[in-house]
Amino acid sequence: MSAPSAPRVVVVGAGPAGVRAAQALVEAGLRPVVIDEGRRDGGQIYRRQPEGFTRGYAKLYGSEAPKAEALHRDFDALRGKVDYRSETLAWNLTPGELHTVRAGEPQVLPFDALLVCSGATDRLAPVNGWHRAGCYSLGAAQIALKAQACAIGSKVVFLGSGPLLYLVAAQYVQAGAQVAAVLDTAPARPPLAALAGLLARPRLALRGLQLIRQLRRAGVALRKGVRPLEILGSDEHGVAGVSVFDAHGDVQRFDCDAVGLGWHLRAETQLADLARCEFAFEPTSRQWLPRLDEDGRSSTPGVYLAGDGARILGADGAEAAGRLAALAALSDLGHAPGRALYQSQHADLRRTLATMDRFRRGLALAFPWPQAQFAGLPDQAVVCRCEAVTAGELRRCVDQTGSREVNRAKAFSRVGMGRCQGRYCGHAAAEIIAHACRLPVEDVGRLRAQAPVKPLPMDTREVLS
Amino acid sequence: MPADSPTARFVRLAETGRPKLALRIDGRPAEALEGDTLLVALLSHGRRVRDSEFGDGARAGFCLMGACQDCWVWRENGERLRACSTVVEAGMAVLTRPPADYWPMTPDLAAHLSRAGGES
Numbered sequence: 001m002s003a004p005s006a007p008r009v010v011v012v013g014a015g016p017a018g019v020r021a022a023q024a025l026v027e028a029g030l031r032p033v034v035i036d037e038g039r040r041d042g043g044q045i046y047r048r049q050p051e052g053f054t055r056g057y058a059k060l061y062g063s064e065a066p067k068a069e070a071l072h073r074d075f076d077a078l079r080g081k082v083d084y085r086s087e088t089l090a091w092n093l094t095p096g097e098l099h100t101v102r103a104g105e106p107q108v109l110p111f112d113a114l115l116v117c118s119g120a121t122d123r124l125a126p127v128n129g130w131h132r133a134g135c136y137s138l139g140a141a142q143i144a145l146k147a148q149a150c151a152i153g154s155k156v157v158f159l160g161s162g163p164l165l166y167l168v169a170a171q172y173v174q175a176g177a178q179v180a181a182v183l184d185t186a187p188a189r190p191p192l193a194a195l196a197g198l199l200a201r202p203r204l205a206l207r208g209l210q211l212i213r214q215l216r217r218a219g220v221a222l223r224k225g226v227r228p229l230e231i232l233g234s235d236e237h238g239v240a241g242v243s244v245f246d247a248h249g250d251v252q253r254f255d256c257d258a259v260g261l262g263w264h265l266r267a268e269t270q271l272a273d274l275a276r277c278e279f280a281f282e283p284t285s286r287q288w289l290p291r292l293d294e295d296g297r298s299s300t301p302g303v304y305l306a307g308d309g310a311r312i313l314g315a316d317g318a319e320a321a322g323r324l325a326a327l328a329a330l331s332d333l334g335h336a337p338g339r340a341l342y343q344s345q346h347a348d349l350r351r352t353l354a355t356m357d358r359f360r361r362g363l364a365l366a367f368p369w370p371q372a373q374f375a376g377l378p379d380q381a382v383v384c385r386c387e388a389v390t391a392g393e394l395r396r397c398v399d400q401t402g403s404r405e406v407n408r409a410k411a412f413s414r415v416g417m418g419r420c421q422g423r424y425c426g427h428a429a430a431e432i433i434a435h436a437c438r439l440p441v442e443d444v445g446r447l448r449a450q451a452p453v454k455p456l457p458m459d460t461r462e463v464l465s
Numbered sequence: 466m467p468a469d470s471p472t473a474r475f476v477r478l479a480e481t482g483r484p485k486l487a488l489r490i491d492g493r494p495a496e497a498l499e500g501d502t503l504l505v506a507l508l509s510h511g512r513r514v515r516d517s518e519f520g521d522g523a524r525a526g527f528c529l530m531g532a533c534q535d536c537w538v539w540r541e542n543g544e545r546l547r548a549c550s551t552v553v554e555a556g557m558a559v560l561t562r563p564p565a566d567y568w569p570m571t572p573d574l575a576a577h578l579s580r581a582g583g584e585s
Contacts, residue, residue: 133525
């Protein structure tokens with residue numbers, strides 16, 4: 001069997017990692033396929049507003065405007081040199097073949113190397129009442145503003161932790177929305193180890209402090225070290241307020257008609273899972289991530305992972321990781337121009353990624369996943385928003401069926417089985433199960449991904465026959 | 466404020482000079498702006514997108530990035546739409562409650578029905 005002259009390389013995702021991967025492949029002389037679910041390139045972070053909108057880059061992307069503009073410009077220049085397929089879902093992966101669907105039309109794409117740049121979603125922890133209309137993820141609050149010039153409500157509370165909490169709140173204030181409060185579950189004083197990590201990117205850390213100052217100047221109530229009590233309101237009418245314990249243990253209530261909720265990001269790892277990649281538990285962020293070498297090779301030959309879909313390093317890290325993984329793939333395929341680029345660039349790209357990873361660790365320590373919150377989550381709180389399964393039902397399932405593993409608990413409770421396929425309840429469910437059976441969270445496992453990775457329309461035509 | 470009240474949940478902060486489009490929501494005439502997603506169109510007219518099938522009230526979407534699937538609505542012919550990733554088209558007609566008497570005809574269903582018809 002002779003190797004084909006040009007290797008078939010498929011990139012999934014047209015965010016910062018996917019665009020830089022595609023660019024590296026084109027530089028090496030290839031014409032890769034680029035699959036993306038979005039209508040336009042840019043991913044979520046550099047999401048492009050629809051045609052006909054007129055706000056400029058500075059207004060849309062703030063301090064990141066030059067990077068957003070560069071990414072969009074570079075992808076525009078690649079358009080004739082890549083096989084770009086927007087609004088296309090990669091819904092399954094079998095050895096050497098990626099299964100896609102666009103507008104109900106399925107297609108199977110064989111590949112020699114696959115670069116999965118699938119990005120991330122918000123990472124959510126349930127708060128009693130978070131199923132109510134008007135509660136959105138932080139990312140959703142930002143997308144409403146960036147892509148549609150809307151605020152999610154007339155008076156908004158932001159609750160959670162992580163850099164996005166302050167960024168979105170500041171963007172809302174700048175755009176003229178009313179922000180009632182920013183409530184951070186992270187303690188007021190970060191641990192020393194966090195500071196060491198944050199100093200890996202001092203300008204970015206400083207930018208974070210500026211956002212907090214901006215919010216304070218705008219008169220927004222800022223609270224750190226809070227413990228969420230409830231997203232108030234009614235199931236019929238939706239959100240009417242937020243109540244939390246403040247750092248002194250006193251109950252504070254903020255009236256609002258919308259909430260932006262979130263704790264950092266979680267990687268979209270379904271395709272890596274379907275590729276049978278090995279995963280490992282990452283203790284700082286308490287999430288399972290695919291095992292990677294420093295260039296982005298997964299444990300499955302021919303499958304490379306880059307960007308926030310593999311490691312939550314942010315947009316700058318994703319750009320470097322996308323390029324590095326693409327060059328590593330070409331080098332592994334024995335592609336001479338690609339190997340030359342890999343050899344001249346991999347050391348610098350690895351160094352960049354190491355810096356990003358130190359910063360990531362600092363952020364994860366300064367704005368921790370609220371693991372202590374789950375034990376106190378009341379039994380009536382909804383954990384699974386898709387099917388309204390409560391914390392009490394999940395706990396009873398653990399007690400009564402002895403489900404000490406998340407996939408087993410899913411089978412009995414349906415937590416993780418609904419239309420989001422565990423994206424927004426999976427991490428919290430693992431914490432609740434682990435607490436209920438007194439095991440470390442890594443010992444209860446992780447939800448396995450299933451194809452299709454997102455629901456397909458019923459009239460999608462049969463792929464086989 | 467009732468979830469079905471005509472007051473908008475979303476607040477438009479900019480980009481309001483776009484051309485207007487007419488659509489129908491639950492049989493009533495409504496207006497959107499060119500480039501709006503269906504979710505924005507719905508929440509510019511009311512406070513809900515759909516009802517939870519599990520008895521926990523009104524829903525108004527959650528992630529806005531096509532990941533949570535919380536914003537499914539229907540065309541009047543029964544076709545399901547994800548409101549956050551669907552761009553409004555002029556003349557579109559959507560339902561926020563599933564059309565009870567319509568089951569979309571798929572190739573599989575057509576084949577099944579023709580087989581069932583042949584047997585009887």
